[in-house]
Amino acid sequence: MSKLRQMEVFVAVVEAGSFAGAAAALGMSAVMVGRHVQSLEKTLNTRLVQRTTRRQTITGEGRIFYAEARTALEQVAYAYNRVEASSDAPSGLLRVTAPMTLGVSLVGPLVTEFMQRYPQVQVELILSNEVVDLYESAFDLGFRIAELVDANLVSQPLPPYQMVICAAPKYLEKAGEPTTPEALHAHRILTHTSWNNRFAWPLKQAGKEVFWPEQAVLRSNDGQVLLQAAIAGSGILMQPDFLVAAALANKELVSILGAYVPAHKPVQMVYPRSKKSLPKLTAFVAFIQARLGLPSQP
Structure with a gap:
């Protein structure tokens, strides 16, 4: 070793x-x-x-x-x-951290594409729903689902994290379609295990917060597992739009309860100011900005 x-x-x-x-x-x-x-x-x-x-x-x-x-x-x-920093060509190891579902569904594919464009850069992508200290853990860049107030970090706002409630047509044909958040308690529910106080996703109803049912037929820390279960007709799912977009487009899932979905949560791409001049980091930041259609940050 x-x-x-x-x-x-x-x-x-x-x-x-x-x-x-x-x-x-x-x-x-x-x-x-x-x-x-x-x-x-x-x-x-x-x-x-x-x-x-x-x-x-x-x-x-x-x-x-x-x-x-x-x-x-x-x-x-x-x-x-x-x-x-003395070289103009992006190279070396880039360490990136991201939340689980965001990392698997959005960041991971972008990292793969980035590496194809910059073959001299190696990437270590660590997925965790814990907030990682970039300085103490020696990460170059992180993706966070939160507002950010940290003068030591450069922040790039990304498209917000928007949830979608959905289910397979065959499930709804059999169980019926809920029309209010309270009706979810009579249904089979699929839930992500990271939903706790920090990652709670309360539904909106008449100015009040209604929480996702605690009982679930399936709990998992992987959004893809929950997605496949929903497509198979196992129950009702609430996950981010980027995870379920393809299944909705293919009619494998249909959106429900659209008037009650939780409020958007901000997503940030952050990195230490001390690393701003590293070619591998500036190349990655510029790549993400271009791919997501974001304005360049000073």
Whole structure:
């Protein structure tokens, strides 16, 4: 295993507070995170993380190593950035983070197209519904479903996140079409597991908020899984328009309850001001702006 990668993983464990949190931030399994840490401990011949069945605690030696490792990783990142900024051609590793459904349905295809245009750029795309600190996690750019107030980040507004409520025609023929949000409680519901306080999507009715039914026949953290279940006639789905657009166009799904859909949520593409001059980043930002028909940001 690479010593540098082991340091990156250990720093992520300390900053996330757990192996599972580090795994989500790094886009690897918790088992692999544990292997990296164990290998590092074997190399250093000391315990860095004290593990129990309930928690992980960083040892005194671990705290010392964390401080030095983070400084070393920052210096490595600085060295890479200096060299990359000196070249006019986009190249190197671009680290991007995005929420799950937005990442799979929108960002992922754009990244693939970008890489075909700029073959010297490698992309690491990590999908997580947690808000990732771009500075602490060394990401170059992030996509966020939220308003943004952070003076250290450059923000590019993207088309808003708009939900659609829909179902397969065969489901509606059998179960009937609900005409009010309350009627949803009598139907089979498909729900995304990330819908919590931060990602709640209340429906609108007569100036009041009506929440999506809690009971569901299927819960998943993957919008594509929910989409396929809806197309198969398994129930009623609420997902973003970009995810269901093709199925609606093909008549595999039909939109319902359009008067009650949740309010739009803003979507931002953000990146640290300190990385603004990197060719790989400026090329990616310009590419996204062009593909989505957005104005260039100063």
